[in-house]
């Protein structure tokens with residue numbers, strides 16, 4: 510669906526892009542960014558984008574659309590269905606900021622053709638990134654998701670919150686690897702995530718997003734792996 514072809518980015522490239530926007534945001538706010546990271550303020554205040562919440566599903570005729578970014582107009586729109594779901598709303602906003610930061614330069618340099626969609630502001634169809642649920646793993650969407658997780662849960666703040674929650678030991682959970690292979694987030698992992706959300710004030714991160722971030726940063730490991738490490 511998306512016509513935009515993006516260069517391969519390593520996780521460290523995405524880390525770098527997130528550190529950069531957090532620095533710019535901190536300078537704009539005149540205080541270092543800290544959780545909960547106000548992604549609406551980053552988009553609207555720091556980046557000067559127009560934010561809208563609208564019935565995108567009806568407007569674009571797509572039942573599974575979550576958010577969209579119109580590069581040419583500097584406009585981000587989030588679907589109204591996410592309005593009362595703080596974690597998913599913030600993640601989608603952070604994901605759209607990811608498209609803006611990572612992919613707008615590609616769009617501008619290469620003059621790639623994005624699919625045309627009517628602007629929420631009315632008027633003629635304009636090119637837009639349109640982000641849907643269950644979109645699969647197109648690199649452009651994967652990169653924006655990785656950016657979003659890092660923006661809402663920056664690694665330094667995560668490490669410090671994990672230290673506060675678990676001490677200097679890595680948190681270890683029995684059966685973690687087996688559960689990961691089946692794509693299930695088991696209750697002990699979910700409760701660790703709740704603890705880090707509360708302790709680190711990541712209050713606009715969903716439990717699910719926090720579980721994946723803890724795994725990604727290896728702040729929680731399988732108990733077997735931990736025992737092997739200690740021998």
Ligand SMILES: [Zn+2]
Pocket residue numbers: 604608638639640641649650653
């Ligand atoms: Zn997207």
